[in-house]
C-alpha cells in the first residue's frame with residue numbers, strides 16, 4: 001500500500017511573519033492529532049528556516065526549486081546542500097510555472113533529477129501536465145509521455161522507486177476548474193504504465209503519483225479514492241490553516 005502524500009505549494013506567498021503565524025495556528029489546531037498521510041508544504045526559501053524552527057512531528061519541509069550543481073557562480077539559484085541544512089526533504093521539480101515563466105526545459109529537469117538523486121538526501125516531486133490547448137487537441141498522453149521519458153532519462157530503478165510525481169493539468173492550476181477524477185486517474189495510470197515500461201511493475205507500484213490543480217477540501221476525496229492517485233499537490237487551498245487541515249483530514 002502506498003502512503004498518501006499531500007503537499008501544499010505556497011508558491012510566492014507568505015512573508016516570514018505569515019508563515020510563522022500559519023505554523024503556530026496549525027500546531028495549535030492539530031495538537032494531539034495524527035494524520036493518516038505524509039504531509040507538509042513547499043515554501044519559498046525565506047520561509048524554510050521558519051518551518052524548520054516551528055514544525056512539529058511529521059510536518060515535511062519542501063522547497064520549490066533547486067539547482068543541478070553543488071555550488072558556483074549561479075546568481076539567484078539555491079543548492080541542495082543549502083536546503084538539506086534546513087531539513088528540506090522534498091523539492092518540486094519542473095512545476096509548470098517554472099517551465100512557463102522561467103524557461104525550464106525537460107533537459108533542465110532531467111539534469112536536476114540526476115543531481116538530486118546522485119548527490120543529496122532530498123527527494124524530488126516531479127511535476128508534469130499539459131496546457132489547455134494540448135488538452136483540447138487531445139495531446140495529453142503524448143505530452144505526458146514526452147515529459148516523463150525525458151525527465152527520467154538515465155535514472156536508475158532504485159532512484160525511481162523513491163520518486164513522487166505530480167500530475168497537474170496546467171488548465172486546472174489556480175483556475176478553480178479541476179480535472180474530473182476519472183480523467184486524472186486515467187493520466188496517473190498512464191504515468192504508472194510508462195514507468196512499468198521503462199523499469200518494471202514492481203518499481204511502478206512504488207512510485208507515488210499526486211494530482212494537482214484546484215484541489216480543495218470538498219473535492220480531494222474524489223481524487224484520493226482513485227487507485228493510481230496517491231496524494232495531492234495543493235496551491236491556494238494550502239494557504240489557510242483551516243483548509244489545509246481539512247485537506248489532511
Ligand code: PGA
Pocket residue numbers: 009168172173174175176212213214215233234235236237
Ligand atoms: P492550485 O495550484 O491548487 O491553486 O490550483 C496547484 C499547484 O500549482 O501546484
